[in-house]
Amino acid sequence: MRVFVTGATGWVGSAVVSDLIAAGHQVLGLARSQEKAEALAATGAEVLLGSLQDLAVLKEGAARSDGVIHTAFNHDFSKFAENCADDQRAIEALGAALEGTNRPLLVTSGTALLAPGQMATEAHAADFDPSWPRASELAAEALRARGIRAGVVRLPPSVHGHGDHGFLATLIGIAREKGISAYIGEGMNRWSAVHRLDTARVFRLAIEHGAEGGPFHAVGEDSVVFRDIAEVIGRRLDLPVVSLSPEDAAAHFGWFRFASLDVPASSDRTQARLGWKPEQDGLLADLDHPAYFGR
Numbered sequence: 311m312r313v314f315v316t317g318a319t320g321w322v323g324s325a326v327v328s329d330l331i332a333a334g335h336q337v338l339g340l341a342r343s344q345e346k347a348e349a350l351a352a353t354g355a356e357v358l359l360g361s362l363q364d365l366a367v368l369k370e371g372a373a374r375s376d377g378v379i380h381t382a383f384n385h386d387f388s389k390f391a392e393n394c395a396d397d398q399r400a401i402e403a404l405g406a407a408l409e410g411t412n413r414p415l416l417v418t419s420g421t422a423l424l425a426p427g428q429m430a431t432e433a434h435a436a437d438f439d440p441s442w443p444r445a446s447e448l449a450a451e452a453l454r455a456r457g458i459r460a461g462v463v464r465l466p467p468s469v470h471g472h473g474d475h476g477f478l479a480t481l482i483g484i485a486r487e488k489g490i491s492a493y494i495g496e497g498m499n500r501w502s503a504v505h506r507l508d509t510a511r512v513f514r515l516a517i518e519h520g521a522e523g524g525p526f527h528a529v530g531e532d533s534v535v536f537r538d539i540a541e542v543i544g545r546r547l548d549l550p551v552v553s554l555s556p557e558d559a560a561a562h563f564g565w566f567r568f569a570s571l572d573v574p575a576s577s578d579r580t581q582a583r584l585g586w587k588p589e590q591d592g593l594l595a596d597l598d599h600p601a602y603f604g605r
Contacts, residue, residue, distance in 0.1 A: 311335045311336070312376045313377050313378070313517060314338045314372055315327055315339045315378075315379045316340045316368070316379070316400070317340065317380070317382030317383065318337070318350055318355065319342075319349060320382065322509055322510070322513075323339075325506045325507055325509065326510045326513045327339055327350070329507070329514050330514055331354050333514055336356070337353075338356045338358055338371055338374060338375055339358065340367070340382065341357050341359055342360070343359075344359075347359055362399075365399065365400070368400055368407070369403050369404070369407040372404045372408055372413075373407045377520075378413075378415045379513050379517055380401060380404060380415065381513070384397075390444075398446070401417050401450065402449060402452075405450075405458045408458055409457070409458050415458065416513060416516055416517055416521050417446045417460065418463055418464075419436060419444075420444075422568070426571060426573055427572050429575065430527075430573065431579065432524070432525050432527055432577075433579075436448065436525075447462050447464075447525070459522070461524040462524050463513055463524070463526045463528055464527050464575075465509065466529050466575055467502065467568055467571070468504070468593055469503075469506050469528075470503060470504070470593050470597065471507065471590075472596070474506075474602065477568060481543060481566075482547070482603065484564075485544070489549060489550075490550050491540045491551045492540060492551075492569075493537045493539075493551070494553070496553070497536050497540060498535055498572075499535075499570065499573075500534060500573065501536060501573060501593075502531060502532050502533065503530060504528050505588065508528065508586075508589060512526055512528035512586055515584040515585070515586055523583045526580045527575060529575050531588075531592050531593060532576045533574040537551075542597050543597070546597075546598065547603065556570070
């Protein structure tokens with residue numbers, strides 16, 4: 311199978327590319343620069359130069375492939391709404407290129423806002439939240455209504471692994487800056503999590519299944535207690551681990567509202583449908599490693 315992967319040099323996408331190639335698939339990967347293109351070519355993938363704004367390039371990549379995995383997203387939160395709009399246009403362009411072909415498209419979504427305070431499952435529907443305007447899943451639903459085979463892989467708040475520059479890196483940075491590793495109240499709010507290599511296998515298995523049977527949850531652990539995360543960070547940085555009131559936490563964590571979220575999620579249906587099981591270290595074991603704390 312020849313798969314077009316957007317975000318092919320990114321945190322998740324690069325793992326997807328490696329997993330696809332190891333499983334015997336061919337990869338056409340999107341790269342934004344010549345430097346990234348060279349790194350991608352070194353993995354054995356074919357390269358297509360362009361960005362999410364290059365809709366003609368996205369359509370070309372989709373037209374040249376047997377299926378598409380869309381992992382690219384600009385995580386610059388200073389222009390989040392603009393990035394969400396770019397993402398939606400990219401999904402629409404990819405879908406338009408696949409219309410009438412029965413070739414699958416997988417897009418990337420998240421579990422965090424599905425059912426806060428509850429165990430989110432694959433049965434929970436994604437609703438539009440104006441405070442969080444990323445609408446990749448709703449864009450996929452619109453494509454399905456047109457007969458396009460579009461599926462969704464939902465990621466948990468933490469897709470971790472050595473080299474992680476996501477939410478765990480953000481928490482470590484805040485702890486270093488403020489001189490404490492903090493949690494809110496009793497710190498019993500929960501995150502779901504997955505290792506990036508386990509995530510890659512979900513994408514591959516889902517595209518091999520024609521993107522049918524989803525949405526798929528790439529969730530390796532359903533409930534990691536936030537206080538436990540703070541304690542590992544505090545011990546590794548030799549900082550006090552402190553409980554904050556919600557008011558003090560707002561100033562401490564700033565824009566990073568995810569620290570307060572209670573967002574467990576399961577992957578039981580995904581595991582049964584894809585025959586997938588997480589194999590890598592869990593979040594706490596992975597975090598408790600010097601690779602996360604090198605300056």
